[in-house]
Amino acid sequence: MKYKWHTGSIAWIIHRVSGILLLLYIFLHLYVLSNLKDPQKFESIMKAMDNPFVKIGEAGLLFLVIAHSLNGIRLTLLDIGTPTKYQKLLFRAAAIIGGIIFLIGAWPIMGGGY
Amino acid sequence: MKTCTFNIKRFDPEKASTPRWAKFSVEMEQTERLLDGLIKIKDNMDGTLTFRRSCAHGICGSCAVKINGKNGLACQTLIKDMPDTITLEPLEAYPVIKDLVVDMSPFFEKNDKVMPYLVNDETPPDRERLQSPEDQHKILQSITCIMCGSCTSSCPGYWANKDYLGPSALLKAYRFIFDTRDNASGERLEKIIHNNGLWRCRSIYNCVEVCPKEIDITGHLSKLKRLAVKKKLLERK
Numbered sequence: 001m002k003y004k005w006h007t008g009s010i011a012w013i014i015h016r017v018s019g020i021l022l023l024l025y026i027f028l029h030l031y032v033l034s035n036l037k038d039p040q041k042f043e044s045i046m047k048a049m050d051n052p053f054v055k056i057g058e059a060g061l062l063f064l065v066i067a068h069s070l071n072g073i074r075l076t077l078l079d080i081g082t083p084t085k086y087q088k089l090l091f092r093a094a095a096i097i098g099g100i101i102f103l104i105g106a107w108p109i110m111g112g113g114y
Numbered sequence: 115m116k117t118c119t120f121n122i123k124r125f126d127p128e129k130a131s132t133p134r135w136a137k138f139s140v141e142m143e144q145t146e147r148l149l150d151g152l153i154k155i156k157d158n159m160d161g162t163l164t165f166r167r168s169c170a171h172g173i174c175g176s177c178a179v180k181i182n183g184k185n186g187l188a189c190q191t192l193i194k195d196m197p198d199t200i201t202l203e204p205l206e207a208y209p210v211i212k213d214l215v216v217d218m219s220p221f222f223e224k225n226d227k228v229m230p231y232l233v234n235d236e237t238p239p240d241r242e243r244l245q246s247p248e249d250q251h252k253i254l255q256s257i258t259c260i261m262c263g264s265c266t267s268s269c270p271g272y273w274a275n276k277d278y279l280g281p282s283a284l285l286k287a288y289r290f291i292f293d294t295r296d297n298a299s300g301e302r303l304e305k306i307i308h309n310n311g312l313w314r315c316r317s318i319y320n321c322v323e324v325c326p327k328e329i330d331i332t333g334h335l336s337k338l339k340r341l342a343v344k345k346k347l348l349e350r351k
Contacts, residue, residue: 001201004183008319009270075317080340084333087319 007088011071018068025061059106066101070094118142118193120151122163123203124213133210136160142193148200149177149188152214164213172326175262178205179214185264185324205267207276221263224279228287228305233298249294256289256334258327265321265331277310281321281331284312288334291341300345307342315339 035042048054074090082090108114118140125133138155149170156163168174170189177188180203182196208216234243259282266272266280279287287306291299306312312335321331 001180001183001203003180003206003268003320006320006323008317008323012270012316012318078317078332079336081336084319084322084330087317087332 007091011074011091014067015071015075018064018071022064022068025064055110058109059102062105062109063102066098066105070098115141115143116193116198118151118196119199120155121199121201122155122213123201124163125204125210126162126212136163144192144194146193147189148181148191148193148196148202151193151200152177152188152202164215166215173260175260175326178262178264178267178326179203180205180267185268187262187264187326190326205263207267207269207273208263216263218263220276221261221266221280221282224266224283225261225286227279228283228290229298229302230283230286230290232290232293232296233301234295235297243295245294252292252294253289255329256285256292259285259289259329260327262326264324264326268320268324270318270320271314271316275310275314278314279306279311281315281335284315284335284338285329285331288338291338303338303342303345306338307346312338312342 032045035045049058071091071094074087074094077090078084078087120138120140122136122138123133124136138159140151140154140159142151142154149167152163152165152167156165165179165188166176167189168176170177172187172190175187178185179188181188181191182201185205188202202214204210204214204216208218208220211217261282263282265285266282269278269281272278272280284306287302290296291302296302315332315335317332317336319332322329322333325331
């Protein structure tokens, strides 16, 4: 039988996975920026960004950044002395706030307007 | 009365190389505890079932097992709080000796590494070394640890790295570092500030979820982390 998943372990897995994916993204980001020297090549890469799969990827990136940063704030708060009894509440709060920020941010990425 | 199905992960190194699952149906009273069920099985159904128990009152910490995927004391878990099917496994991450009995020596070795004793060379007073109620309050929770091993066995950090001291040993370090009668706090702190010590705690809170004494282990470890950071910053100045 698998060990039971508690809120803390879910938060930890999300933090780990999002951290690794964000690290990989940095290399992708640097690759795109390294083409800045060549205006034509850069333009063609920018065009590729209109691909719907890239758009979904960008929304995914937004999700990773939000998840990692909000859980980072949660862990920092707990490390500087917030009582342990609030750790689950902080996770739920981060999930709700993160969800709202994600919806607001992902809408224009996917082509919507305000 | 209700009929409980005990699903127990059994392992006998003399008979088989892999563990097997055994099922027992036991009539249980709602007011009985899980340990009573284990004793009933051993007494009336299968005498070869092996498990540890001693005080049966949540003090010795012998009967810590994995109950439905979560560590806990069999003597402290009531049947009324359990579903009809109860899955029992030995504690995770420790080597299994037989059935529910695990080898706790890796656990105690970690404990020995943090100098788990009072260090004070001053001449003792006529009676005991006194401590103010406020100072006692600082270590009040940490001294209630019964060393059942549930916390360290529930820690994903420990599953991944058996060299990690684990929540229990670090809590023991806290117990003496924050004890005002102790004079070796600095030395003890040095013993836990390394990659396989304090900094391997990733604040997953599994230890807090399982502690049968409801000790806020991660909270205590956070306090140690703050102390360690403060110490290192002061040293740099």
